[in-house]
Amino acid sequence: MNESKKISKKERILDTAEELFAQHGFDGVTIRQIAGQAEVDVALASYHFGKKRDLFDAVFLRRAEILNEERLEALLRCQATSGSAGPTVEQIIEAFLRPLEMEQESGDPGWKNYLALVAYINNSPVWGKELMSKHFDPLVARFIEALKKALPNANDEQIYWCYNYLSGALTLTFAQTGRIDKLSKGLCHSIDFKTAYDHMIPFVTAGFHRVCGQAEE
Amino acid sequence: MNESKKISKKERILDTAEELFAQHGFDGVTIRQIAGQAEVDVALASYHFGKKRDLFDAVFLRRAEILNEERLEALLRCQATSGSAGPTVEQIIEAFLRPLEMEQESGDPGWKNYLALVAYINNSPVWGKELMSKHFDPLVARFIEALKKALPNANDEQIYWCYNYLSGALTLTFAQTGRIDKLSKGLCHSIDFKTAYDHMIPFVTAGFHRVCGQAEE
DNA sequence: GACAAAATTCAACAATTGTTGAAAACTAGG
DNA sequence: CCTAGTTTTCAACAATTGTTGAATTTTGTC
Numbered sequence: 001m002n003e004s005k006k007i008s009k010k011e012r013i014l015d016t017a018e019e020l021f022a023q024h025g026f027d028g029v030t031i032r033q034i035a036g037q038a039e040v041d042v043a044l045a046s047y048h049f050g051k052k053r054d055l056f057d058a059v060f061l062r063r064a065e066i067l068n069e070e071r072l073e074a075l076l077r078c079q080a081t082s083g084s085a086g087p088t089v090e091q092i093i094e095a096f097l098r099p100l101e102m103e104q105e106s107g108d109p110g111w112k113n114y115l116a117l118v119a120y121i122n123n124s125p126v127w128g129k130e131l132m133s134k135h136f137d138p139l140v141a142r143f144i145e146a147l148k149k150a151l152p153n154a155n156d157e158q159i160y161w162c163y164n165y166l167s168g169a170l171t172l173t174f175a176q177t178g179r180i181d182k183l184s185k186g187l188c189h190s191i192d193f194k195t196a197y198d199h200m201i202p203f204v205t206a207g208f209h210r211v212c213g214q215a216e217e
Numbered sequence: 218m219n220e221s222k223k224i225s226k227k228e229r230i231l232d233t234a235e236e237l238f239a240q241h242g243f244d245g246v247t248i249r250q251i252a253g254q255a256e257v258d259v260a261l262a263s264y265h266f267g268k269k270r271d272l273f274d275a276v277f278l279r280r281a282e283i284l285n286e287e288r289l290e291a292l293l294r295c296q297a298t299s300g301s302a303g304p305t306v307e308q309i310i311e312a313f314l315r316p317l318e319m320e321q322e323s324g325d326p327g328w329k330n331y332l333a334l335v336a337y338i339n340n341s342p343v344w345g346k347e348l349m350s351k352h353f354d355p356l357v358a359r360f361i362e363a364l365k366k367a368l369p370n371a372n373d374e375q376i377y378w379c380y381n382y383l384s385g386a387l388t389l390t391f392a393q394t395g396r397i398d399k400l401s402k403g404l405c406h407s408i409d410f411k412t413a414y415d416h417m418i419p420f421v422t423a424g425f426h427r428v429c430g431q432a433e434e
Numbered sequence: 435g436a437c438a439a440a441a442t443t444c445a446a447c448a449a450t451t452g453t454t455g456a457a458a459a460c461t462a463g464g
Numbered sequence: 465c466c467t468a469g470t471t472t473t474c475a476a477c478a479a480t481t482g483t484t485g486a487a488t489t490t491t492g493t494c
Contacts, residue, residue: 009442023342028244031482041443046483048441116342123340125240125333128394137400144400160401161416165386167396172385177345179384183354183361184377199378203424210423211416226472248452258473263453265471 010048012038015110017045018059022117025124026056060121063103063114064135070099071139075146086149090205096143097170097197104193112176112191119174122167147208154212162211166204173200227265229255232327234262235276239334242341243273277338280320280331281352287316288356292363303366307422313360314387314414321410329393329408336391339384364425371429379428383421390417 007015016038020029031052035042049055074095078087087095103111121127140163147159176190188195224232233255237246248269252259266272291312295304304312320328338344357380364376393407405412 025242025244025341027242028343030480032480042482043444043484044442052482119340122396123336123389123392123394124242125392125394126245128392129396129399132394132396133399137396140400156401157404157412158416160397160405161413162420163400164389164397164405164413165382165417165420168386168389169382170385172340172381172388175340175342175345177340177342177349179339179346179349179354180377180381182346182350183357183380184373187374188377188381195374196378196381199375199428200382202427203379203382204420206423206427207420210419247450249450259452260454260474261472269452 009038009040009044013040013045013048013055014059014062015113017055018110018117019113021056021059022113022120025120026053026127031055059114060117060131061135063111067099067103068136068139070102071096072142074099075143079146086146089147089150089208090201092143092146092150093166093201093205093208096166097201100170101193101197115174116176119171122171151208151212158212159208162204162208165207169200169204226255226257226261230257230262230265230272231276231279232330234272235327235334236330238273238276239330239337242337243270243344248272276331277334277348278352280328284316284320285353285356287319288313289359291316292360296363303363306364306367306425307418309360309363309367310383310418310422310425313383314418317387318410318414332391333393336388339388368425368429375429376425379421379425382424386417386421 013034017029017034020034020037023029031045032042034055035045045052045055049058075092078091078095082088082091100115104115121131144159144163147163148154148156151159173190173193173196178190180188181190230251234246234251237251237254240246248262249259251272252262262269262272266275292309295308295312299305299308317332321332338348361376361380364380365371365373368376390407390410390413395407397405398407
């Protein structure tokens with residue numbers, strides 16, 4: 001077995017499906033397109049993953065678990081370094097966002113596709129609730145608990161709404177539509193995640209503080 | 218002609234297409250589904266609108282023009298009432314968001330569907346750039362000009378990134394996925410646009426001020 | 435190298451897709 | 465009522481869809 005260059009056909013199907021689903025959505029992609037671009041027989045996708053929907057789920061789940069682990073680590077790490085008062089809002093937001101940046105800027109282009117897929121799912125009235133709630137919200141709940149501690153004056157409603165805005169700002173960045181490139185006449189670039197997160201962190205941190213009635217220290 | 222209750226079949230196709238496209242995206246809907254739900258023959262959609270893509274464009278354009286007019290009015294109005302210094306950031310954001318709230322809370326349920334469709338389009342790597350840039354960004358550019366005046370310390374890059382976050386937070390709200398309902402255990406409701414905008418306005422206002430290096434007065 | 439299991443290909447299926455041309459029904463004005 | 469124009473229906477088309485069962489090849493184990 002040549003383990004250095006060989007990527008199994010099963011993985012190639014996942015990678016291609018990831019890319020195409022992210023670009024065109026579930027219904028905008030055919031199994032034949034996936035198989036064609038992956039240079040694989042049409043029937044092989046069904047053999048490995050079953051129905052089309054099962055393939056979609058497999059693509060979504062593959063990196064969701066990795067992402068959750070990294071985010072959890074980041075949260076625990078910033079909770080460990082901060083005192084008994086717990087981490088600040090900004091530190092929590094950092095822990096929430098930076099793992100994404102790392103993955104997106106890593107060599108693996110699959111992560112860019114994957115997060116674009118998350119953008120598609122999060123904004124979908126059909127799957128937004130189902131998939132995101134099931135696989136991301138258990139961890140999100142832990143981040144929100146930390147935020148509550150950092151914002152003692154806030155009521156829960158305010159925190160959840162603010163998280164919603166954070167989620168929206170984040171997923172639109174994932175989507176990489178290139179709209180901001182055009183609007184800013186080339187000044188900003190959708191693919192420049194580092195800059196996107198650098199601005200996003202103070203933006204949402206200030207938003208949380210303002211809405212949740214807690215002046216920034 | 219009974220003009221009170223009669224809605225033409227052509228309009229019924231538009232309304233139904235609006236609802237279904239918003240829920241399932243362009244590729245997730247068939248002409249037959251639209252025709253079926255609109256109680257209309259399949260061929261009638263082609264007769265009135267041509268290709269499927271043309272119908273999609275017609276749905277998108279119908280309310281885009283109305284929305285642009287109302288938003289422009291709101292901007293001009295707040296610019297007129299403010300002095301020569303121009304409106305504050307918060308006033309500009311208000312002018313940007315409130316017309317949406319009005320429409321969404323109006324009796325016409327089509328507006329809710331339409332804005333969910335905008336959410337889908339804005340987050341789509343395929344259409345996000347094309348449709349949004351063409352039909353919304355000319356007006357967005359005017360709002361950004363006003364924001365630049367209200368934030369003299371900001372550089373353009375910061376402003377465009379902040380607008381991107383605003384756009385993301387806004388469109389996720391449009392999408393009405395119901396995820397926040399579940400996450401907050403019934404405390405927040407996706408359909409409650411009034412509350413969504415009430416929280417969003419101070420959230421993004423504070424974000425703009427923080428990123429663009431201008432303390433709030 | 436035989437052999438069982440896994441992986442892969444081939445061919446085909448019924449169902450559904452967008453679209454169209456011709457026929458039919460409706461509408462309005464003379 | 466006649467007629468011209470618009471709207472609506474009907475029927476059908478070629479193409480594409482997801483999926484499957486059987487056949488074939490590859491893989492790993494003794």
